Amino acid sequence: NNPLIPKKAKIFMSQPPLEKICDYPAVILTAGDPEGFEKARSCPTKVLVLLFSKTNQILNENGVGFSLTKYEEVVKVHKGKIDEYVDDGTIFAIGAVDEPHDCKDWGGECPSPEEVDQAAGIIKKYWPNAKTFINTLPNFSITYKWQNVDIINFQYSFHKIDLETFISQGLALKEGDLVKDIGWAIQAKAGGCDRFKECSMTPEQVLEVGQAMCNTKVGTHLSFIKYDETLLTPEMLEAINELINYCN
Numbered sequence: 016n017n018p019l020i021p022k023k024a025k026i027f028m029s030q031p032p033l034e035k036i037c038d039y040p041a042v043i044l045t046a047g048d049p050e051g052f053e054k055a056r057s058c059p060t061k062v063l064v065l066l067f068s069k070t071n072q073i074l075n076e077n078g079v080g081f082s083l084t085k086y087e088e089v090v091k092v093h094k095g096k097i098d099e100y101v102d103d104g105t106i107f108a109i110g111a112v113d114e115p116h117d118c119k120d121w122g123g124e125c126p127s128p129e130e131v132d133q134a135a136g137i138i139k140k141y142w143p144n145a146k147t148f149i150n151t152l153p154n155f156s157i158t159y160k161w162q163n164v165d166i167i168n169f170q171y172s173f174h175k176i177d178l179e180t181f182i183s184q185g186l187a188l189k190e191g192d193l194v195k196d197i198g199w200a201i202q203a204k205a206g207g208c209d210r211f212k213e214c215s216m217t218p219e220q221v222l223e224v225g226q227a228m229c230n231t232k233v234g235t236h237l238s239f240i241k242y243d244e245t246l247l248t249p250e251m252l253e254a255i256n257e258l259i260n261y262c263n
Contacts, residue, residue, distance in 0.1 A: 045066075056103070074122050171202065173207055199237045203221050
């Protein structure tokens with residue numbers, strides 16, 4: 016496991032409000048959230064930082080395919096703004112590319128694994144000490160050996176393949192030494208049905224998915240997507256606490 020993450024920091028929460036950041040051992044924040052970084056540093060809570068929110072910021076001029084030139088323009092804006100949090104370990108990883116497998120997000124033309132790896136290399140150009148992170152499916156690339164991507168995050172929804180297959184495919188990348196490490200995530204907000212966004216996961220589904228992922232004993236973290244007051248019912252919070260105890 017990543018030595019920057021204490022054992023208790025298995026469970027991430029995505030973008031909680033400022034006053035809730037210290038409730039979690041690790042959180043996902045956007046780069047334009049200096050108050051969030053300061054709050055996390057004070058806890059201390061570990062941070063996975065996202066440098067941009069919309070794929071259309073980094074498409075080619077014709078709106079089709081990944082532009083590494085535009086990508087670097089977006090990334091370098093944050094140079095000097097997050098450096099201290101990378102250097103002191105508050106930020107444990109920087110998100111490079113989100114869902115490169117979903118071609119509709121890329122104007123119909125998915126980036127290749129090589130392009131995604133080049134994007135992670137751009138991040139390392141500006142923050143050499145940072146770990147890089149992408150969020151994708153296990154079968155996005157089953158043979159490519161990642162050079163600049165340190166962690167691949169596998170986010171499960173019930174509309175995808177069955178859970179056992181999903182996990183075994185994710186483990187194969189790590190066991191095949193194709194990537195330094197992997198992480199797991201639960202798309203609880205929109206991934207509870209056979210069709211995406213039709214329903215949220217139940218607390219029982221969250222426990223099923225999370226426990227299966229933690230049973231692998233592999234991966235830097237487990238992310239709970241996302242902070243949402245309507246999702247985080249007393250029953251769901253109880254399930255998350257049970258999962259934290261189970262995974263630790």
